[in-house]
Amino acid sequence: MSYPKTLTTLIQTLKKLPGVGQKTAERFAFQMLSWQEKDLINLSTAVSDVKQNLTYCSDCGCLIETGPCNYCTSTKRDPKTLCIVSSAKDVFAIEEMRLFNGIFHVMHGLLSPMDGRTVTDLDLNKLKARIQSLGTQEVIIALDSTVEGDATALFLKKELEPLGLFLSRLALGLPMGSSLDFVDEGTLSRAFAGRHSF
Amino acid sequence: MSYPKTLTTLIQTLKKLPGVGQKTAERFAFQMLSWQEKDLINLSTAVSDVKQNLTYCSDCGCLIETGPCNYCTSTKRDPKTLCIVSSAKDVFAIEEMRLFNGIFHVMHGLLSPMDGRTVTDLDLNKLKARIQSLGTQEVIIALDSTVEGDATALFLKKELEPLGLFLSRLALGLPMGSSLDFVDEGTLSRAFAGRHSF
Incomplete structure (x- = not known):
């Protein structure tokens, strides 16, 4: 039964x-x-x-309740800095830090040929048009440190470099509170490569 | 934000x-x-x-869709054997075996003084009245092998023994496919105590 x-x-x-x-x-x-x-x-x-009740802003792609987008319409935010993230959820993680005060651009996915997501799905023309209209000077690529994130970041670098912007990507290294014993080889070599004077 | x-x-x-x-x-x-x-x-x-759409049978406590209870009204089930379980979910696990063909009695909880569940919550009078009216000859106590399950089983044993029924409880021992290495001390000692001729 x-x-x-x-x-x-x-x-x-x-x-x-x-x-x-x-x-x-x-x-x-x-x-x-x-x-x-x-x-x-x-x-x-x-x-x-x-x-x-929820929708994505047609400009930045952030998750908003019906009405104008708080991120795009805020006068307290600096339109000169654009942060590219892969999902609307990442926006909340970055906002939680209270360190970033620029504008977001949500890609809604990463390059992932295995899942059928190719270059056309990234809608690069829209991104370039936003950079133009916002007068962006710095683009922060805040994508995952995965194979898909790396591939997408490299692709964005290649496409955005000719625009003469300051391009940056989040630092890769040891997560807070981690011990070398338990950190994987890839993370450790990235942390070594990214070491800074102290 | x-x-x-x-x-x-x-x-x-x-x-x-x-x-x-x-x-x-x-x-x-x-x-x-x-x-x-x-x-x-x-x-x-x-x-x-x-x-x-779902309700508990007022007699046996099994989960049923509106209408008469399939367990209580079935003519193919043997009312002489009563299986006591703690939750309606357990009934489905036992049915899945296709070994038991008696009637169920769902206690909807175990003795657990920490959670405020005492003897009065078990509604023993209802259980005794059912045993009387069904003419039950065997009672199988199919409760968890936890502290609460053990306490409830012992309490039921003490209360039902005077009725002169054949009382049994599920065997305690090694789960299928387990190796002695990974079995806890309590399970191993129960399996030892319950060893049978082979």
Whole structure:
């Protein structure tokens, strides 16, 4: 005898979440059965609202609630510095630092031929047009330090270099609080190559 | 700058799921943003339906969809054997084996003074009345092999012994495919104590 249909439907739907397999989905579903009605309604509403109330800014690609984009329209931000990130989530990580006060440009993905994401998906013309219209002087490439991130960064470097901007990429090195014992070879060699006078 | 309100609400609600903290909830929420509208609606509906379409049988406590309980009303099941489990989820694990063909009794919890679950929460009178009316001859105590499971099993043994039934509890020993190296001391000593002629 298998689970009742309603439960099976819920389990199948929960399995779409990243890292959630059959067992975890079952655990979530049975936990939900013990929730109060109002908590279930809250989750149900939050899930259905997420796409209706949130959108990506057509200029910078940041995640915004309906209305003008806080990042693009703010007068306190410096349009001369443009930070390129791969996803809208990265914007929040950078904002959390409270160090950067420029404008963002979300690529919504990296070059990844294996997943069918090629150069045309990066929409470079839009990026170049923004750099032109904003009068950007510095471009900070804040992409992941993965194979895809490296490839995309190199491609962007090649494409943006002729524009005569100051181009930079985030430093690669030891993460805070790490010990050399546990750091992988790649990170260690990058940290060596990027050593600075002290 | 923090997440938009709609996203914060979704993240807070997802954090109610077992084992889901801030980071995982953020990951789920951002993944949902990339889902198609219909997938979000499916999840939203599945969540809100779960409590409306599912209920616990008032007799055995098994999870059922509206209508009569398949376990209690089936003529193919032997009412002489009663299997006591702690949660409705356990019923599905036992059914999966296809070895047991008796009736279930779901306790909906174990004795756990730390969580405020005492003897009165077990509703022993209902269990005894069921045993009486079903004419049960064997009671299988299929509870977890945890401190709470052991305590509840001992309590049930003391309470049900005077009824003159055949009482049994699931065997404790090595799990399938395990090696002695990796089995904990408690399991090993239980497996030793429960050794059988071979």
